[in-house]
Amino acid sequence: MTRLQTLLGIDLPILQAPMAGVQGSALAIAVSNAGGLGALPCAMSTPEMIRTELEKIRAATSRPVNVNFFCHAPPVVDAAREAAWRRTLGSYYDEFGIDPATIPAGPGRAPFSSEAADVLEVFKPPVVSFHFGLPAPDLLARVRAWGAKVLSSATTVEEARWLEAHGVDAVIAQGVEAGGHRGMFLSDDLTTQIGTFALLPQIVKAVKVPVIAAGGIADAEGVAAALALGAGAAQLGTAFLLCPEATTSAVHRAALKSEAVRHTALTNLFTGRPARGIVNRLIREVGPMNPAAPAFPLATAAITPIRAKAEAIGSGDFSPLWSGQNATGCREMPAAELVWRLAER
């Protein structure tokens, strides 16, 4: 048992990465009941949805589950930028017969809030994690009040030191290989984002709290390598995307099983922040990092109807096909079995 396993109360050094949009309580429950740490992503959920999911979790497991939130500053809406962005996407609106004037604006993702804290206080989850830093001190204090262990992601040594100084119980070292949103919060310079092999040992040396390795880990050998580099546990997301308990869409599952999965990129097209997904038509044609995309998470709105029309005809050309750089661990098997395999060595 590593120090981290004791801290989190888990039998196996395996964390399932929270993945908003492709999983809910079912995956979290399966992973936690198998001895790992399941996660419930709440970035795209209303307080009522969070309550419903936490009720399901309470009914199905007595093991710890990690409840995860984004904690970005709410964006400033910029009508001119939004209009320019919709013009950039104009040929796609034409192609799918969409009137861009009818697209509702809206952020799509919400940061941790006092309303969310109200819900959490009822359930008192033992582990709460954040992405993009930490929430305001008063909100964080509410989470700490029931004894929750607090985790957050660091993509640089500087971020790891910042998180430790602000009181996290463990740091997730998120290497550049990882799928989904980069947790970066002290810089928006992508050249600061480094590989797990380089990031993990530097963070292990830089902080005293336990470190969780994320990014590029796909199997038991990967978990063993992460532990050899000083991690107390490994966090995997991509590997769970084909599990029956995940709600991964059909086009996303098809892409993960295709040769296309070998080529991912960090892209801001889907939300406004860099996140790693499989390179598809939109990314190829607009470029993965387009400076015209609206600020996070406002970019979500403009793509949503194009994505819906494309998915309706079985195409993932306009979908955020989140994936890490190593999808070889994806298995169409129950999450519990996957957890056990990952911990085999």
Add this chain to the structure above:
Amino acid sequence: MTRLQTLLGIDLPILQAPMAGVQGSALAIAVSNAGGLGALPCAMSTPEMIRTELEKIRAATSRPVNVNFFCHAPPVVDAAREAAWRRTLGSYYDEFGIDPATIPAGPGRAPFSSEAADVLEVFKPPVVSFHFGLPAPDLLARVRAWGAKVLSSATTVEEARWLEAHGVDAVIAQGVEAGGHRGMFLSDDLTTQIGTFALLPQIVKAVKVPVIAAGGIADAEGVAAALALGAGAAQLGTAFLLCPEATTSAVHRAALKSEAVRHTALTNLFTGRPARGIVNRLIREVGPMNPAAPAFPLATAAITPIRAKAEAIGSGDFSPLWSGQNATGCREMPAAELVWRLAER
């Protein structure tokens, strides 16, 4: 002993990465005599220089040494592009009082040639490695004729398969963390360049020949992690840059020992091809990847006099400060001792 150690005839699973411009035979001899595989970089050497270095190696060790060459296609000189690039650098020429009309053109780096093969045939080095793919079949056949084992770098699964199909004896999986030139040769799209944690196990699964891990490895724990991921050995470059046997410049050594080393970027400013170095003033001001830079290796010429003037006043602002993303393994100790420490676990 791994299969790779037997193939290369080395006691320890440690390869020293060839690093043109910062080392010669002295480092190669020290590493090979310690039981690892030292390397002699020849990309910036004339045939006569190569002969002199190989004579030194023959006199100092009976162990195998890896003789390394670039094998890029010679560039097409584009006078308009060169002129535009010198205009981009105009303020620096002014700052240092340099007349750009006096700067000699020239490639700076040469690919493997029949003249180089003539020299090698005299010495018959047991290991020859290439960067940027492989040389033309007739040149490669000459190397094979004396029984040399041939290595080359792959930065993608596709490149690894290509190298195996073209007859290499082992593949170096070069993760994006690695310092110096990316070995990429089937694509120039940087989003194809992935972290060691993701690349290494995918290449291990994709090819039958042994695989050497490179990128982000800094210490014995890193070597152990690479072996856990299926590598037969680890190749390290950055870790050797502070060894007394390296010819690393004073400004380069100072940068490696400073906080600046935490921030590297892939940049084409110094040669025309993406290579990883510490972010300095030139990279910050011109951008790490500038589309105006001349084709590899022609970009070298325009920077050379600015670099020389800056280094003369102790500044690395315009120098290629090659480094990987994990410089924590740099030690000011004899290379032999470093090799033994790396192999300690």
